Amino acid sequence: xxxxxxxxxxxxxxxxxxxxxxxxxxxxxxxxxxxxxxxxxxxxxxxxxxxxxxxxxxxxxxxxxxxxxxxxxxxxxxxxxxxxxxxxxxxxxxxxxxxxxxxxxxxxxxxxxxxxxxxxxxxxxxxxxxxxxxxxxxxxxxxxxxxxxxxxxxxxxxxxxxxxxxxxxxxxxxxxxxxxxxxxxxxxxxxxxxxxxxxxxxxxxxxxxxxxxxxxxxxxxxxxxxxxxxxxxxxxxxxxxxxxxxxxxxxxxxxxxxxxxxxxxxxx
Amino acid sequence: xxxxxxxxxxxxxxxxxxxxxxxxxxxxxxxxxxxxxxxxxxxxxxxxxxxxxxxxxxxxxxxxxxxxxxxxxxxxxxxxx
Numbered sequence: 001x002x003x004x005x006x007x008x009x010x011x012x013x014x015x016x017x018x019x020x021x022x023x024x025x026x027x028x029x030x031x032x033x034x035x036x037x038x039x040x041x042x043x044x045x046x047x048x049x050x051x052x053x054x055x056x057x058x059x060x061x062x063x064x065x066x067x068x069x070x071x072x073x074x075x076x077x078x079x080x081x082x083x084x085x086x087x088x089x090x091x092x093x094x095x096x097x098x099x100x101x102x103x104x105x106x107x108x109x110x111x112x113x114x115x116x117x118x119x120x121x122x123x124x125x126x127x128x129x130x131x132x133x134x135x136x137x138x139x140x141x142x143x144x145x146x147x148x149x150x151x152x153x154x155x156x157x158x159x160x161x162x163x164x165x166x167x168x169x170x171x172x173x174x175x176x177x178x179x180x181x182x183x184x185x186x187x188x189x190x191x192x193x194x195x196x197x198x199x200x201x202x203x204x205x206x207x208x209x210x211x212x213x214x215x216x217x218x219x220x221x222x223x224x225x226x227x228x229x230x231x232x233x234x235x236x237x238x239x240x241x242x243x244x245x246x247x248x249x250x251x252x253x254x255x256x257x258x259x260x261x262x263x264x265x266x267x268x
Numbered sequence: 269x270x271x272x273x274x275x276x277x278x279x280x281x282x283x284x285x286x287x288x289x290x291x292x293x294x295x296x297x298x299x300x301x302x303x304x305x306x307x308x309x310x311x312x313x314x315x316x317x318x319x320x321x322x323x324x325x326x327x328x329x330x331x332x333x334x335x336x337x338x339x340x341x342x343x344x345x346x347x348x349x
Contacts, residue, residue, distance in 0.1 A: 032273070032314070054318075056318055099340075099344045101340070101343055101344060101347055102347050131321065139317040139318040139321070140317070140318050140321055141318065143322060144318055144321040144322050144325070147321075147322060147325035147326050147330065148321065148325050150325070150330060151325045151329035151330060154329055154330065154333055233330060236330075236334070237330070237333065237334075240333075240334050240337040240338065240341075241337050243337055243338070243340075243341035244337055244340045244341050244344065
């Protein structure tokens with residue numbers, strides 16, 4: 001397709017779509033206008049119904065909890081797929097040394113860098129834990145806490161280097177966290193069904209508002225999401241960083257080798 | 269719309285432009301990370317602190333690292349041949 005044809009296509013598409021886009025854009029509430037009716041209704045109803053002060057958590061983990069269960073499944077599938085894809089091409093052997101690009105100087109880490117990273121990583125891990133634990137009372141929750149913990153793992157990598165980091169972080173534990181969190185979420189949704197209630201029915205005592213334990217079943221769902229997200233993102237980091245380990249003669253299973261060598265390899 | 273939000277929107281557009289204009293993939297990753305940080309501040313100014321937390325952790329730390337690891341893996345694979 002030549003550039004001219006592309007421009008013509010763009011013009012035609014704009015002509016067709018513009019009226020609809022303009023109509024919708026002009027009908028939207030003004031920028032920053034706090035008048036969304038659903039939001040106002042949530043703010044008025046949820047503290048009384050669920051005893052929590054974080055409306056976003058109440059919506060995500062209770063009122064539309066089944067949607068969140070689906071999102072949890074998507075995250076699990078995406079991370080599992082990535083892991084299988086990368087391990088399939090790389091082999092399962094755990095090589096503990098980082099790779100090195102020829103021609104790029106290797107400067108050892110300064111002590112100050114290691115110290116700053118250790119302090120910052122500790123604070124980040126604690127902050128992530130706090131954000132996850134206070135999911136019912138303050139903004140944040142399981143997902144945010146989980147990704148903050150994962151970025152704390154990244155700081156550990158920055159400070160300790162690949163070898164020390166891999167010694168600290170065992171992928172099987174991350175995989176168990178990931179799958180265990182998802183199973184816990186499914187149990188939260190399924191056990192009320194077995195007892196004859198709707199899925200995710202909030203059967204636990206709701207607790208006091210603004211307390212660490214408030215919101216009943218939401219606390220368990222929040223913990224499940226936190227575990228699963230921590231495991232998922234941690235596993236993703238390990239799998240991607242393993243790609244940068246020392247490239248060596250990992251035995252690749254015979255059946256994954258291409259049948260015919262690629263043309264440019266045959267010439268060599 | 270306050271001045272703070274207007275300034276942050278402008279910064280978002282500028283840092284997004286930098287991501288598009290950077291031609292070296294590694295520079296592009298750092299531009300993307302900066303764009304994520306500005307977006308996180310914008311979400312904070314728009315009173316969505318939970319979205320800001322996710323954006324800063326995912327958009328500023330984890331996604332750029334995945335890109336950097338991928339670029340390093342590609343470079344090593346080429347150096348090996």
